Amino acid sequence: MSAILDAAIDDLVVVNRPAQIAILERVSGLLATSPAVTDLLVRGSFASGDSDRLSDVDLVIGVCPPTFSEFVGAHHALAATQLGAILPGWSDTIVPRMGGLGYVHLIEHDGKLCQLDLYLAPADRIDHIAAVTRGRAIYTAPYGGDRLPDRAAAAFVADRLAAAPTCEQLFVETLVLTWMIHKRILRGQQFMAYAETHMLHTAARSLIRTALTPERAQYGWYHLDTEIGRTPIGRWCLAQLDALISSPPVPTMRSLAESLERILTLAHRTVPDMMAALGPAIDAYRYHLDLD
Template identity: 50%
Template sequence: MSSTTLTPAVPQVPSELTLAALAEANRPAQMPLVTRIAEALSPSPAVTHLLVRGSLASGTADRLSDVDFAVGIDDAALPAFVTSLNDLMAMTTGALLPGWPDSIVTDLGGLGFVYLIPHDGKLQQVDLYLAPASAIPALRREVTCAAVLERIPATPTGGAQRRAAAFVAERTARPRTCTELLIEHLVLAVLLHKRIQRGQRFIAYAEWHLLHTATKDLIKAALAPGSRYWGWYQLREEIALTPIGRACLADLDEAVTSPAVPVADDVGRALDRVLALVERACPNALDGLSDALTAYRTYQELA
């Protein structure tokens, strides 16, 4: 019996992609990655807009800047597109991990995802904000964007708009899984290394607190998923009932008593702590991520 190796089809890049003006305005080191993302997303007929935003759109990018896209999706196609996004990004861009559902992005009527993609010998942060096509005009009034693809979307029906809005609301409100919270730690560690390299102490302080909060959320998701208490309340009463719970709270205590503004070694120790915590409290969160975590650590060591 012969075996057949299936390889992804090469995307047919639409002729309407307009990347030249962006490249001429910026000449950023990230431009090949911008092109790669645009060529991965644009073949889908569901994609109506590809808008580069952030520092690349304003011409203020440096070598550490992330790649930030707002992506317009036909209202009726939004649920199916979001559901398939991780597979699409892994297959066409080599995204190392599933996208982190960004919980700190500004609400502009859509859903944010952060991917870590190998590029030029390091992990590059790629932010994708997927919004229904009907929400794009309002988004563009709020955010400076440089358009690299614009298609005239079909006029959405009222039902399609309502279903898209309901889908966004449901995805935003649902509890995050242990795997998503682990990926949040990995993404925040990349952000923290960037802040440390830039000397952005106040932003590093804020994102360090976000990382500790993600650790608390991970412990609660693993050991008290039905918690009736908000935030940091009643942690000891709910968690410290078992040896595993007490060990996890000891990890959290070590995290919150670490220096307020981290250095690179602090971030590395925090990741070691969290990975040990996951193996102890919710090992199934690591399913399928072994190779990705090995690659992630290698890129972090080379950064």
């Protein structure tokens, strides 16, 4: 790790908690060894010094534009094998569009589950992202890296953002959102809990749509009852969804736990092969998630 990176992290220690610093050292130390990485920025509450023991680590990764698509694909395996991610990364739909791609990873660190938000962007977008997010630079490649705009990288980002999510991506979204809502409840952030609960219900609906009528997945809530309700399994799914959206709009730990169980049951019924493949990951998630 470079002396500049060490000094930047030491500066952040003053205003942040050790757990997040340890994660940041682990992640940034690994990424700084990649010739594809040009910049690392810390953003969010972690950068401003407003973090608490539940805060996630928000990191922006600048990547040489010619290798951007390859790096995006490889970073999932990196998160799983080197950073302790227990689930596939969620393609973040909350983060603003700044020319890159956001992913949320739930990682195991020191026996606990932590949230790591990675925003991957072509290097030519880093100055703009730093200005928008007020991110704090902790690493810049000594050689500068390739920072010229690349049409292929921009097209890759556009295609990824426009792509319809798969059942696996939607299911992982429900797990990540449940994790986030659980943190909102602990902090007493009722308005954010309300907003993310609506997102959770929408993701569950999209999972049902994508599993049962993939050709109509983009129609959302429109004609949901008549289109999904044509089959016995569809009617069962609608009954589960009705119970889900009838739960308290500002959830309690108990109602959130009930919603999670309902979503797991829905997924087991509609996409059993996917759930079997994700079995160990789901077990690890449930072990760490405390909704009591």
